[in-house]
Amino acid sequence: MYLLAWRRGVHGYRLVLVGIGASAVLGAATGFLYVRADIGKAAQAASWMIGSLNARDWTDVRVAALGLPALLPVVLVHARRLTMLEMGDDTAAALGVPPERSRLVLLAAGTGLTAMAVAAAGPVPFVAMAAPQPARRVTRAAGPNVLPAGWTGALLVTAADLVTQRLTGSALLPVGVLTGVAGGAYLAWLLRGERRGARL
Known part of the structure; x- marks a missing residue:
């Protein structure tokens, strides 16, 4: 995706379009x-595609944590550059931050961490979109707060899993169903706020 989006650098909108x-x-x-696929295997795959913590054990935790010692320090070291990258490539370069290299390193490390989490629990939807906003409000700090956003995402997934167990009396409802519904409602609320503020 990065190579397909490359044209004298990678811009956000182009990367999004290539991703779509x-x-x-x-x-x-x-x-x-x-x-x-066989109908049973297809059902298992569909459950995984929704995102689920059902029947997960410490083996799955080890899979998710496999790359943390190698990739998390890379993300934390380069995370401070995100604030400068938000101001645009020219400004970041003027402040001594190489935009393309920083973006590529962060994208590769973030993709690796995400891949291991998805391998363990499936693609739980809307968590990555929803977690940074509450983290920023709680910490009251400017710029992307990587660690608070990560902890907030973990808290949201855990809370969603507990809610699904209380709603159904079991763990049969995948956590991705609740995060998808809540995330869709949260996105609609954000869009409504942007429209009211005449920013959309």
Whole structure:
């Protein structure tokens, strides 16, 4: 995706558009695999695609934590550059931050950490979008707060899992269902606020 989005550098909107296209292609491939798979395997895959903590054990925790010692320090060291990158590539470069290299390192490390979390629990939706906002409000600090956002995301997933168990009396409802519904409502609330503020 990074290479496809490259054109004298990588800009956010271009990376997003390439990501949408890649998601559509890979979604079609996933649908084809569903059609070709055994019905039982397809049901298991569908449950995993929603995002679930059901029947997870310490083996899954080890998988999720496998890259933390290697990748988390990289993210924390480069996280301070995110504030400068928010001001634009020219400003960041003038302040001594190499934009493309910083973006590539952070993207690679973040993708690695996300991949291991998804391998353990599936793609739990909307957590990455929702977690940074409460973290910023609680810490009252400017710029991206990587560690508070990570802890907030973990708290949101744990709370969603507890709520699904209380709603159903069991752990049969995947946590991704609740985070998807809550995340969709949260996104609608944010868009409503932007519209009221005449920013959208």
